[in-house]
Amino acid sequence: QVQLVESGGGLVQTGDSLRLSCAVNGRTFSIYAVGWFRQAPGKERQFIAAINWSGASTGYADSVKGRFTISRDNAKNTVYLQMNSLKPEDTAVYYCAGRPRNSWTTSPTTYDDWGQGTQVTVSS
Secondary structure (H helix, E strand, O other), X not given: OOEEEEEOOEEEEOOOXXXXXXXXXXXXXXXOEEEEXXXXXXXXXXXXXXXXXXXXXXXXXXXXXXXXXXXXXXXXXXXXXXXOOOOHHHOEEEEEEEEOOXXXXXXXXXXXXXXXXXXXXXXX
16 A cells, blocks of 8 residues: 655745655655645645656646755655745645656646645745
8 A cells, every 4th residue: 555645844934945755655666756736725736746757857837836846766765845935825735646657747636646735834
């Protein structure tokens, strides 16, 4: 059974940084694309960033491009989301999700495994 565990969320001020981690347990990590999504109260789950199995291919939502960076350490079975220049509109529960494929997608329905989420709150 695959388990994804997010960590690193918290309460910060506008302009601050946070690094989220997603630890993947229970499967071979290498052939496994990972995405980050977020969901604010009353809103749909939104694609944020994703990375393919090798780390050579990444993608970002326009709203975070230039501020967020996704990376992975396959030796540690962990994917990271570095978030800089945070804004109040970044406030949401952040989820990581995985799929046993070579490539990533932006659709949450194409991911098989999900973490429990970590809260990020950015105060103005």
